[in-house]
Structure formats: C-alpha cells, structure tokens
Amino acid sequence: MARTTIKDIAEASGVSQMTVSNVINDRKSKASAATIEKINQAIKNLNYRPNMSARSLASSASKMVGVVIPFTENQNQLLLDNPFYAEMISGIESALREQGYYMMLAGVGESNVALDVISHWNVDGLIVLGIYPEGLYDLLKTMKLPTLLIDSYIEDDHFYHLRVDDDAAAFEATNYLIAQGHKNIALVTGAIREDGVIKRRLAGYNRALKQANLVQNPDYIFEGSVGFAWGQKAADKLIAQNKITAAFCTADLIAAGLLAGLHKNGKQIPQDISVMGFDNISISQMVYPALTTMDQEIVGKGRIAANLMTSLLTKKQVEREVETKVKIIIRDSVSKFKMRRDDV
Amino acid sequence: MARTTIKDIAEASGVSQMTVSNVINDRKSKASAATIEKINQAIKNLNYRPNMSARSLASSASKMVGVVIPFTENQNQLLLDNPFYAEMISGIESALREQGYYMMLAGVGESNVALDVISHWNVDGLIVLGIYPEGLYDLLKTMKLPTLLIDSYIEDDHFYHLRVDDDAAAFEATNYLIAQGHKNIALVTGAIREDGVIKRRLAGYNRALKQANLVQNPDYIFEGSVGFAWGQKAADKLIAQNKITAAFCTADLIAAGLLAGLHKNGKQIPQDISVMGFDNISISQMVYPALTTMDQEIVGKGRIAANLMTSLLTKKQVEREVETKVKIIIRDSVSKFKMRRDDV
DNA sequence: TTTATATGTTAAAGTGGTTTAGCGCAAAAC
DNA sequence: GTTTTGCGCTAAACCACTTTAACATATAAA
Structure with missing residues (x-):
C-alpha cells in the first residue's frame, strides 16, 4: 500500500490536483468553502501527508x-x-x-x-x-x-x-566590578578578532576603566580561546599578577574554567578573587560559586x-x-x- | 543561470543521463574507465551538485x-x-x-x-x-x-x-562507594520506569548493597526527575536522613544539582558527603569538586x-x-x- | 447590453533525479 | 557454430508535487 498522494486526495474529493494543492498551501485564489471542506475531509480520512521532497523539487524551496x-x-x-x-x-x-x-x-x-x-x-x-x-x-x-x-x-x-550591544554590556559588567570597589580587574577572553564580539567587549571594558580613572594594564588582559580549558589555564597566569582582585570573563565557559583553576590553586571565590561571566548559560548556576554574569537570554x-x-x-x-x-x-x-x- | 543538472553533465560528456547517474552513485554495471573519467571531469568543470530533493523523490530514500x-x-x-x-x-x-x-x-x-x-x-x-x-x-x-x-x-x-550494562555499571559504582567504607549510601535518581535504564541501575545498586550485607533502606532512595533542579531539591531531603555519607546519582546532572544543594546547606564535599555521578558529561569536571562518575563515552x-x-x-x-x-x-x-x- | 474583473477550477508541462526494460556487441559456454 | 551471458550504455516512464496558462461562470462597471 503506497503512500497517499495529492492525486488520491484529488480523486477522493472529485477535484483536480491543483485545487488540492491550493487548499493545502492556502493560496490566494481560494477554493470555495465547500470544496475546502471536502478536501480537508479527504486529507483527514486518507491520512495524507505532503511529500516534502516532491514539494521542494517542484518549488525549489524547502521550508x-x-x-x-x-x-x-x-x-x-x-x-x-x-x-x-x-x-x-x-x-x-x-x-x-x-x-x-x-x-x-x-x-x-x-x-x-x-x-x-x-x-x-x-x-x-x-x-x-x-x-x-x-x-x-x-x-x-x-x-x-x-x-x-x-x-x-x-x-x-x-x-x-x-x-x-557588546560594548555596552562589557561596560556595564566592568562597572559592576568597579562599583564593588575593585581596582585591578582582569579581562579573560577568547581570541580578539577585528570582526568579532570580543573586540567590542574589550572596548567596553577599557571604557569603564578609563571612566573610573583606573590604569589599563595590558598584563591584565588574558587572551586565549573560548572554552573551559583556557579558563583553567588562565587561572595560573592571573594569580601571577598578584594585584588582581577581580576578573571579567567574556564567556561563562571561560569563567567556569577560571573558577576551577583558582580552586586548584587554593583560592577562595569570591573572597580572594571575584569572577564575572558573560552569557548566562545553564552551567553558570551549576558551578561553585554560582556565577554572577551578563544574561544574554540565549x-x-x-x-x-x-x-x-x-x-x-x-x-x-x-x-x-x-x-x-x-x-x-x-x-x-x-x-x-x-x-x-x-x-x- | 540555473543550477547545473545531471542533464547538463550528460550533454557535456556525450553520454546519457543514466550513465552519469550510474557513475555518480557508483553502481554495479560500471561504466568504462574512459567514460567515468569524462563524466567526472564534466562534473568538476560545471561544478555539479546533485539535487537531493529530486534524488529523494525518485528513489524514495533520502540519506x-x-x-x-x-x-x-x-x-x-x-x-x-x-x-x-x-x-x-x-x-x-x-x-x-x-x-x-x-x-x-x-x-x-x-x-x-x-x-x-x-x-x-x-x-x-x-x-x-x-x-x-x-x-x-x-x-x-x-x-x-x-x-x-x-x-x-x-x-x-x-x-x-x-x-x-546499566545493572553492572551501577553495581560497580555502588561497590566503589562501599569500598571507600561508606555504609549508608543514598540513590538519587530520576523516575523509575519499567522500561527504562534507571530500573536496572537501581537493581545494580541494590545488588551491591546486598552483597556487602548493608541494609537496603527505602528512605535512602530519592526518586525525582533527571535534572539539576531535582538534585538541588534532593539535597535537603538527603540531609534530613543524617546517617547518609554518600550518594550515588544516576545522572551527572542530578549530581551537579546535589552538589549545589549541599553547598547551600553548608556541607563540605566530599568530607561531609561523597557524591558519585553517572555519564561523565562535560559538566562533571566543571562543578566543584569535580565529579567522580561512571563514564559512558557519550x-x-x-x-x-x-x-x-x-x-x-x-x-x-x-x-x-x-x-x-x-x-x-x-x-x-x-x-x-x-x-x-x-x-x- | 456590453465589457471588464474577479473567482473557482483545470489540464498540461515542468522539477531533477532514479527505475525499468532493453539494445547492441563481444566473450564465454555448449 | 550457435547459444548464452555479461558489459556498457540508452530511452522512456515515473516520483509527487508546483507552475503556467487558460477556461468557464458570476459579478461589477461602463
């Protein structure tokens, strides 16, 4: 028993294939209410499902x-x-x-x-x-x-x-850290590319520091890749800069790694170092401590x-x-x- | 300029569509090496890509x-x-x-x-x-x-x-907990269904307890749903049973929630309560402390x-x-x- | 009343592949 | 020496839809 086609529906409801097609696709030159009813009935009775391959082939559109x-x-x-x-x-x-x-x-x-x-x-x-x-x-x-x-x-x-607005979001995040009294704030981030979001977030971070008259120390910028592993690795580098008391990560995944790396070094968070994330992925509430972050409503x-x-x-x-x-x-x-x- | 079709290839290489189709699909009655070469050349020159909709329609298979x-x-x-x-x-x-x-x-x-x-x-x-x-x-x-x-x-x-082998895996996990000296071991799990994996894991857990002559206390079984939220909630219930010193979770996601819930209650892990997971999802190394778990190589x-x-x-x-x-x-x-x- | 416009419907021609059936021709089998 | 088999290839039909063009009929406009 082969699959029901538009042809079967047409025969069952006594109209042409084209009329059926029109009804199914709800096209402008609508069929009469009676015809529509008949056709829909047949579709239901015969359990017709359009064949997308045929549709896609004929219309060169695929949905x-x-x-x-x-x-x-x-x-x-x-x-x-x-x-x-x-x-x-x-x-x-x-x-x-x-x-x-x-x-x-x-x-x-x-x-x-x-x-x-x-x-x-x-x-x-x-x-x-x-x-x-x-x-x-x-x-x-x-x-x-x-x-x-x-x-x-x-x-x-x-x-x-x-x-x-990546610039504004990073600006806000950095300002939040500044408002908590932090003065030596690191940026832990993935690769900074001309056409990427991170460059804008970096700009927002710098803008916030400048507005608060804080030094923009290039040693406080840790550029790696977007991932947990990089966050872990960055922890060591960050600790080496021992004035840093807060870090803004441009992705929660990096922040999660940073947390893990800091723990491994015996650091308490947030007592020793505050960590701020970005994205609010589901993981941000699973790590310990739960991440303060910028929600993107992904x-x-x-x-x-x-x-x-x-x-x-x-x-x-x-x-x-x-x-x-x-x-x-x-x-x-x-x-x-x-x-x-x-x-x- | 319309898309190149099999017909174009056929004309360009002076054979029939069917021969082209045979070459493309590497079918039994192979074409001669010369023909194959000619056709492949034409395919490359004209940058031909088969149209999957057409293929799927004609063959009623879609890959x-x-x-x-x-x-x-x-x-x-x-x-x-x-x-x-x-x-x-x-x-x-x-x-x-x-x-x-x-x-x-x-x-x-x-x-x-x-x-x-x-x-x-x-x-x-x-x-x-x-x-x-x-x-x-x-x-x-x-x-x-x-x-x-x-x-x-x-x-x-x-x-x-x-x-x-869910039964054996849970058996092994529970035995590991027992080997660490734990006697009051909780099972924190999703819904136990007749046709699901969890029922088998429960059986393995019970089997391990029995073999070690430990009591199988129904109050130590916490049945909820597979998710972080349930793990968090389960923490409170688990603490109420104050003899429990270890918990085997049938999913890492539950274990992650349990960790969070226990932290919230001021518990130290693993000092106060040991937690074992199942699956080894990527998150299991992101939580604190990193989860001991059963790797499924997902x-x-x-x-x-x-x-x-x-x-x-x-x-x-x-x-x-x-x-x-x-x-x-x-x-x-x-x-x-x-x-x-x-x-x- | 005639003409224009809109509505409901249709038959036929694609869409780009695959399936089916079969045709020459050469080599192998009888 | 004839028949069989297999190879390399082809033409035509088909897959289930949509597009196009056009045809009645009814309604509105002139």
Whole structure:
C-alpha cells in the first residue's frame, strides 16, 4: 500500500490536483468553502501527508533553514557541548518549527563540506552562529540566500545581523566590578578578532576603566580561546599578577574554567578573587560559586533569530541589524573588594 | 543561470543521463574507465551538485536519519541544554556524515508533530534517544523504518537497542562507594520506569548493597526527575536522613544539582558527603569538586549508534542488542568514609 | 447590453533525479 | 557454430508535487 498522494486526495474529493494543492498551501485564489471542506475531509480520512521532497523539487524551496555552527577543534564534530550553541539552537529550532520551517544543522571547521550538504537540500535561508575564517563569508555569499549572522561584525550588505550591544554590556559588567570597589580587574577572553564580539567587549571594558580613572594594564588582559580549558589555564597566569582582585570573563565557559583553576590553586571565590561571566548559560548556576554574569537570554535570542529569518523569507520588511537585550545576573562569584594582607 | 543538472553533465560528456547517474552513485554495471573519467571531469568543470530533493523523490530514500530527542518539559524545545543529549548528538552527526548520511533532529514531548515532519521528508531510519510514553513506540512502529533505541528496554522485535550494562555499571559504582567504607549510601535518581535504564541501575545498586550485607533502606532512595533542579531539591531531603555519607546519582546532572544543594546547606564535599555521578558529561569536571562518575563515552556511543544505523541501512548484518562500555572516572567528589562527631 | 474583473477550477508541462526494460556487441559456454 | 551471458550504455516512464496558462461562470462597471 503506497503512500497517499495529492492525486488520491484529488480523486477522493472529485477535484483536480491543483485545487488540492491550493487548499493545502492556502493560496490566494481560494477554493470555495465547500470544496475546502471536502478536501480537508479527504486529507483527514486518507491520512495524507505532503511529500516534502516532491514539494521542494517542484518549488525549489524547502521550508528548511540551514543553521551553521562551529565544529570542535580537530574532531569535526558539532560544537554542541558548548551550551551557548546548544541553547541557541533549541531556541532557533522551536521558533522555526512554530512557523512551519525546519532546521538543518551544519558544522563548519577545517572543511566546509557540510555547507555543500545544505545547498544540495535547497535550504531557503541561513543562520550563522559565531565567527569563521574570512573565506567562509565569501562562500556564504555565493549561495545567494538570505543570511543572518549572529554575533559577528562582518561588514557586508549581503548579511543581516543579530547581536547584543557588546560594548555596552562589557561596560556595564566592568562597572559592576568597579562599583564593588575593585581596582585591578582582569579581562579573560577568547581570541580578539577585528570582526568579532570580543573586540567590542574589550572596548567596553577599557571604557569603564578609563571612566573610573583606573590604569589599563595590558598584563591584565588574558587572551586565549573560548572554552573551559583556557579558563583553567588562565587561572595560573592571573594569580601571577598578584594585584588582581577581580576578573571579567567574556564567556561563562571561560569563567567556569577560571573558577576551577583558582580552586586548584587554593583560592577562595569570591573572597580572594571575584569572577564575572558573560552569557548566562545553564552551567553558570551549576558551578561553585554560582556565577554572577551578563544574561544574554540565549534561547530567546535564538527565537528572535528564527523569527527574523522567517520574516525575511516571507518578504516582510526586516532591519539589517537587530540588537537584543542584556541583563546583569547577580549570584555568588563577585563580592566587594576587601583589602588583603599583602596589599597593606 | 540555473543550477547545473545531471542533464547538463550528460550533454557535456556525450553520454546519457543514466550513465552519469550510474557513475555518480557508483553502481554495479560500471561504466568504462574512459567514460567515468569524462563524466567526472564534466562534473568538476560545471561544478555539479546533485539535487537531493529530486534524488529523494525518485528513489524514495533520502540519506537522512531522523534522531529523536525529548522536548523540554513545557516549552517544546529540544532538550539540548542537557549535555548528555548534546554530546550524543554531536557523536551521531559526525559518524552519520562520514558515511554520507545527514541527521534530521526531531523533538518529542506533549506532541509528536515533529515526527510527522520527519516522515514528510522520507527519512531512511530512526535513532531514538531516551524514553517516552508507551504510545510513541506504537507510532514509531507504524513508520516501518529501521529504528534504533538508545537507552531503553522496550521489548519489541521491531527495535534495535544500544545501551550500557546499566545493572553492572551501577553495581560497580555502588561497590566503589562501599569500598571507600561508606555504609549508608543514598540513590538519587530520576523516575523509575519499567522500561527504562534507571530500573536496572537501581537493581545494580541494590545488588551491591546486598552483597556487602548493608541494609537496603527505602528512605535512602530519592526518586525525582533527571535534572539539576531535582538534585538541588534532593539535597535537603538527603540531609534530613543524617546517617547518609554518600550518594550515588544516576545522572551527572542530578549530581551537579546535589552538589549545589549541599553547598547551600553548608556541607563540605566530599568530607561531609561523597557524591558519585553517572555519564561523565562535560559538566562533571566543571562543578566543584569535580565529579567522580561512571563514564559512558557519550560521543563514542553516539558514533556507534550512527554506525549501527548505516549498517542497517546497507543491509549488513547487525546485532539486535549492542552494549557499550563503561568506566569509572575518579575525581574529587568521593572520599573515604570517616566517622563523624555525631556518629560516635 | 456590453465589457471588464474577479473567482473557482483545470489540464498540461515542468522539477531533477532514479527505475525499468532493453539494445547492441563481444566473450564465454555448449 | 550457435547459444548464452555479461558489459556498457540508452530511452522512456515515473516520483509527487508546483507552475503556467487558460477556461468557464458570476459579478461589477461602463
């Protein structure tokens, strides 16, 4: 017993395939109420489900949105154990699904073959998370698809952008640390790239220090990569700079690593060193002490991204650059500055 | 300029479409070496990429494998912020991709509509993570697809299974706690279901206690749900049973919550209470103290699942039940039992 | 009344692959 | 020496939808 097709529905309800198609897709030149009723009845009776492959072939549109995330360093595996991406993706997927679209995941790392796959399937649009080597953006442009970049500052009219005001957010975070009386504040961060968010966060950090007339010591800036391991390693370096009493990490994952590294060195947090994160990933409340951090509302941001994309795909007017909100979350990893013995 | 099709390749290399198709798909009745060369050349020159929709329509196979994971409780969002699923998925995806397949993610929760989507797209097989209401399995069977269940004990010839030896793993974990001298050992767990892994882990736990002639106190079993929040809540209940000196959690996520809850109550870990986890998700080394746990090699398990599936799809012989290995990882959350003041 | 416009519907022609059936021709088997 | 087998290749039909063009009929406008 083969699968029910649109043809079966047409025969069962005594109309042409085209009328059925019109009803299913809710097209302008609507069928009469009676016809619609008949057809819907038949669809229900015969348990008809449209075949997406046929639909996609005929219309060269797929109701699929490609979502690009990074691969792990050398494994070529989706960087899903980074909760930032995981949470963002579940946000994107849910909103996409609500709008009748489907998410197609693709990783990008040493190779871009995953993008080929995406193009084989005729995706309708692209949402790209994070930042990649230059070349990728050219490749993206050749695909001639509506493309939304999340958290990047690539300048090109082809792309739409979604991000927070990274400069302002870092400024606010640093100010919070300053307000707690800290004067020697480190920045622990991933790689600083011209077209990335971190450069803006660095600017916000510097701006806050300057406004408070604090020295901007380049030795207080620890640049590595976005990950737990780097945070752990940074702990040692940070301790070596023994005046530092607080650290602002540009990602919670780094902050979590920093916490672990500091613990290993026998430091108490926040008594010895205050740690501030960024993102508010789920892990930030699982570490000890729970992280004070900048909430990005990651899932919500993902949903906004998806909705922007579906608007684009339905030719609605969409701003080229959209900003989402940020909010400080106060937990237990930051405390007021207290003079330490060796500072006396 | 329209996309290059197989027809273009056929014309360019002076053969029929069918010959091109045969070469591309590497089919039995091979073309002559010369023809193959000509065709491959044309493919490269014209930058031809097969259209998957067309291929899928014509062959009613899609090179796609549906992967089913749970939705969040009431949000209908993919449960990706549970690192267990996130890690498993990146394993599945990478192995699938290496075999030329593509992963299609679908969530299941209050509704199963996501499964419809999957069937619209003609997926070739199904990998199902975790455990669901009875009804889902009937639905799964009606899809008449090769189906691999990960971590479930549903009895039905239709399904293939992949899991660890949950009983033995829990036995080993509990024995480790016993070997450290603990006598009053709690089990903190998600819901115990007839067809789930937890029932087997409970059995292993009980078996270890029995073998060591320890009392099996039902008050030492804390049944809730698999999640950080439940772990936190369980901490209070566990403390109320003041003889308990160690807890075996059936998931790292629960263990992480337990840690947080115990901290909040001023407990020291492992000095006051030892905590053992299960899974070895990435978070287990981020919490404080780092979790001693049972490693499931989640990513590897995902890869094994994917390889089983592709074997199934290529009609290779496959065992109906496959077991993966488990290994204890000793970190800092378990210590030897020490007599406490109030136990004197 | 005639003409224009909109509505509801349809038949036929794609969309880009694969499946099926079969055709020459050469080598192997009888 | 004839028949069988297998190889390399092809033409045509088909997969389940959408696009296009067009045709009645009803209603509104001139």
